[in-house]
Amino acid sequence: MVKKLVIPMVLTVSLFTGAALPATTSAIQPDEQITSLQNSSPKHQSGQNIFKKHVGNINASNADAITFIEQNKDKLNLENPGNNLKVNKKEKDQFGMTHTRLQQTKNGVPVEGSHLIVHYNEKGEVKTINGQYYNEIEESNLDTTPTIQADEALKKAKAAIDAPKVLDYPPTHELVVYPFEDQNHLAYKVNLNFLGTEPGNWFVFINAKTGEVIDQYNGLMHANEYKPIKGKGTGVLGASRDLHLSHKNEPGSGEGTQFFLYDISHDGLEGMSTYDFKNQWQASTISLPGVLFAKKNNTWNEDYDRAAVDAHYNSEKVYHYYKNQHDRNSLDNKGMEIISTVHYGENYNNAFWNGRQMTYGDGDGKFMHTLSAGLDVAAHEMTHGVTNFTSGLKYRNQSGALNEAFSDIFGALVDEDDWEVGEDIMAVEAVAGGRDALRSLSNPSKYPVNAQYTPYGNGSGKYPKHMNEFYHLPLNLDNGGVHINSSIINHAAYLAGIQIGKEKLGKIYYRALTHYLTPDSNFSDARKALLSSATDIYGENSPESQATEDGLNRVGITQ
Template sequence: MIQELFVFIDVASGDVVDAYNTIGHLAEDAGLDEEQVDIVAQPSPTLLETAVNAQALPEDIDRSDFGPMHGSGFGVHGDYRVLNLVYKISDIPQGTFKLFDWTRPDFEGIYTYDMKNQFQSSSFSLPGDPFTNNTAGFNSTYDAPGVDAHYNSTKVYEYFLEEHDRNSLDDEGTALISSANYGDNFNNAFWNGRQMAYGNGDGQQFIPLSAGLDVAAHEISHGVITNTAGLLYRFESGAVNESIADIFGVLVDTSSWDIGDNIIGEAWLNEGRTALRSLEEPGKFPVNANYVEYGDGSGVFPAHMDEFYDMPLNVDNGGVHVNSSIINHAAYLIGDEVGREALGNIVYRALTVYLTPISNFSDTRFAFIQSAIDIYGEGSDEVDATVDAFDGVGIYE
């Protein structure tokens, strides 16, 4: 899998005493076979920091060369999207149009790049090249993953601004950067500490992952988490990190309580796999076959602490994508009782006020309950629902 490591060094001896991957993926490995894993694996942080990158980053672009305008495009599922673009003034009337959005004050903007179906390498690194067209209509099949990445980034930005008065990842208007068309048949999406990247899937397990609004919300939420609680991406704190990303996924995309129900490929659909994870009914989907031995033998996502997977650090960072479904289910129980808006208020306050980098499941119970008390008051329906939800999944004080 792609790696960006936290490395812990003994200051006296200089020895590496611990290291683990920090990239927030949508899925644990999304069924990648060994050949794909070898292709995807990248040394870090050396490559991420030193790869040759001739592509223009937001801070490198002279905005005086461009003007804003509206354009359009079609997403992966054929949905018509109205888009905010920029055009290069000197190129008119021929036209150079980019999937950049500079329309909001006090916000650096939304930037959507094209990785051209390549993995990151020493000669072509993230974010890739700006998604560019010679008309304001991004209508080709090739453009569709970029159109969805751009459009969905806008929707997620608007959710955090309108619902939580948060101006982007850091609440200071930092740019939202996405790269579509990442890799070759890459069955995943990830947040790497700076930006989002979306694979196009292999067509069997996944179609282009940028098609999912919940997927975009999940990845962008990793960026919000990085800039708030900073939950360490390992064991229970990492599972809380993954869960909060999932929760915001279904708060932005309210069409269901499932994650990834718009990105599943033909083979998985034929097998009855309609989504990646479910907050409402975690056990309806199986975990990776390699993880079964660490659980109760059921082989499905857990909904209760009795079903917790005791996984080592070198397997899914200690179960971050698996045990997260326990917190996920607690969130569903809260939302089902008092509504998505109240759930979002509780989770956002917990994330920004009470959770810390090392918060575990018990800490998360406290953070959610205290947040409900802060917002809605002792004895409120929201507090009772939150207490009952954590009791219901076996997370106690």
Template sequence: MKKKVIAPVVLSSALLFGAVPMSSVFANSETTVSSVQAQKVWNEKANVPVFVKEEHAEKFSASTSSNALNYLKKNELKTGVKNADKNLKVKNVAKDELGMTHVRFNQAKNGVPVEGAEVIVHFNKNDEVVGVNGRVNQTLIDDTLDTTASLSAAEALEIAKSTVNAPEEFTYNPTAELVVYPFEGKNHTAFKANVNFMGDAPGNWFVYVDANTGDVIDKYNGIMHADEIKTQKGAGLGVHGEHRELHISHVKEDQSGTQFALADFSHPNLEGILTYDSKNDGNTRNDTLFTGNSASFMSDYDRAAVDAHYNSEKVYEYYLNEHGRNSLDGEGMAIKSYVHYGNNYNNAFWNGAWMTYGDGDGEFFISLSAGLDVAAHEMTHGVISKTANLQYRNQSGALNESIADIFGALVDDSDWEMGEDIMAPAAKADGVTRLRSLSDPNSVVVSNAARAAYATDDRKVYPDHMDEYYDMPLNVDNGGVHVNSSITNHAAYLIGEEIGREALGKIFYRALTVYLTPTSNFSDARVAVVQAATDLYGEESAETAAVNAGFDAVGIY
């Protein structure tokens, strides 16, 4: 009798099954969501959208942050942002390829940043303000709030580390920043702590600690998981047996002879593409650059590393060639991958610093580095974190997942499916041939029972329209970030079929980097994508019409 293949219960995918990790190909169990969450209290003023499209652009002497503030102060009634000079802090100023300048502000209360509240003022190339968008917390503009802290940042960090059972070894030094955190109908003065570690249960935790009582307000796991070196050409075999040309490095010879490493320093202004061996031992202290005794990486053990190294370069080249983006942060940060993580580990994730790939259990998944779309999905989470930084909750979290899927399908452009190259033979025999489908979301069943319980009909499939939206509480899939992502995925597919993948990528990249903010929802995304299409191709263009039609078709108005 054929063995029934069942999706792992406690491991799941940001592509399909993930519960909490922002960028995990598979997510952790539902228990990773904070146990402190109470019944949600809605406050309609806590996250107010701001959108102004100027019909008669206002001219300024220059596209500067001070002039952006002048515009906001002059147009309080139009924007709803009162006392902009008091309530907003400049976050960054960026000029794009169209000559437009975008001034991004973070809302602040008494100088303390408000988590997730941002406003962007857009100048055209003639120094005219042509639009404003974002979201503000109106309660913090209208009401008073004590933003003093009796705890220190160090004390808050200790509380955060304790509440997530952090080990002694960290990926990078934990941090704590004083913020105003709107949560469950109330504004809290809190320390936002970030604690990142590997191990059996890797974490990129964000913990919000009350700055006066020390209580944990909320927490979530944001894993979404030299002169002696000379780069040269090498080769290897991938997981599926493909011959891969690689950029590798000849490292210093020692008593064991000549060594070659999967370390690529061939790209100008990039710190490198580096692939590491986690050795299936669960001890991150033993992780090393993946090396071999020749320039050919041909053994079975090498294959996962070969694909991780090769696919990382392909994703890097896509963002550089299509969008002029130098690495995930746009500034040439090193691109790092770790393979052979854990033991039969059915997971892959972006941990906030690098990609990590398990080998799969051979039953449901093979080595997860085999999927180019998987690599592109995970690396795109890195791009998102460096741009709009979409919060991993509810619709903004679903947008985070969806954008990672969309660019996964754009980089791996053979189809509109996700994860088809990482399914094990037994899973395929059982009919599980991919993780998610942009072209036909309804063709994929939601395997996680906790999430499937919120389906609007008996099919328990991924939705392709807002009529099928999974209305989940925060303690299930962070409010449905994985299943509901398929709605905007399908809109992107419909748009791409009309205008082509290249234009689709340009439009969504511009929407992500120019218009979306941390708490953008699906309606905000439509506005952002339409505006991006208008910027690039014109208001009456076929591209803008296709974007509007695509969102109409999935019920996002």
């Protein structure tokens, strides 16, 4: 069994799941040992959740993060960390704090989900350490030499999920130590990404000794240069949009000047591009992302253009939000190209981030409009990308619910009009039936969940807004409740936001997502991350910190 301890501690994800749309106590002291909130079944082995504040004042110039942890291993109750940690990333933020992310390994093989983060203040003093660590793995005699080859593991992974013969992206694999259901396995982590009526971004863990499937889950979270030019277009709901385009004239093509939904006007950004998938389900004649939208003039007013106009326009709005509010340059903070694809499938009532780009269905015209019409939908999917490149929250159970919640929250922050998600994509029949948004941060329980989820909650059949309404869903239903239990965190954000405003709320939640959370973080870890972030920015016992804590307390996340 894993020894419990405490420190604060991808991928395509879809906007929602299911046939029917889903549907105060005092805080603990910083150094107090706590028990994590119960996770949804099936049981997934968690490491020791660590959150220690003010662990020392050693200067960063005299000892790196790994050395510091090794020197303080007894205080942290960690076994042999100096030999098993490696630096993944080191970054400095606008407050002068430095955050070093460390990966636990066993004989050089990474331990899946086991990360520690060491936070230094501007003076180089260690102020906080958070994350997960598995003492049991260090103490074990686990053999990390695989018996089967990677190509055999790939075949078994494809068979396990009945993957199509032709994948849209090359499969990837990595040898990892995978803690699962109180056992530690040497495994190949295989990623299979494909399109179709049921697109997938599957992660399959194959035992590297026996070839058996240990675990699997779908992470579908749903000389002639281009020259910049401005243009106009009409969106799905009739709004006029100012667009940044590009154009070029290819000599000898006979096409003359062509205009493209390809924005190259932003310094340091590789571009923003919008593609047409021509209502395919998979890459039969063209591969994802599709065909770049092009025409002979810079006005995009045809009905078929409208989905692309909104996707292009909304992508830029979300890009500017992250750049202006959080100084983040694109999803990876390195200026990666922002890619959107529209006209995916037929009557597809969903949108998704597949680890590389955003993809939008056209909706069925009855329950939903074209999904690219929603600014908050675009922000939701692009935030999955931010999560992908920062905390890497696993898309299952509580970590997956956090992944979804942060996407919903930033959807509501970028779309400043309200605290709903998806209100602009609901069609006539949905609105007539009382469904005027996908989810509500202000009043989650106004909407029902899918009927098959009801037995796993408190019987109300509504989205939860408190931990006493938590849905204990198995992994085969909504990946353990990622789109359902997320509404608890959503509501905590709303309760804080109405006290301090959306701008301050965004700064707190962004810092927690990018600097404190790790792949296996749960709701309890999120509380610590959010309170630490509020303190970093606004100070301990500040109104902003108190509002953040109040929101979490009122939804039952009290430790």
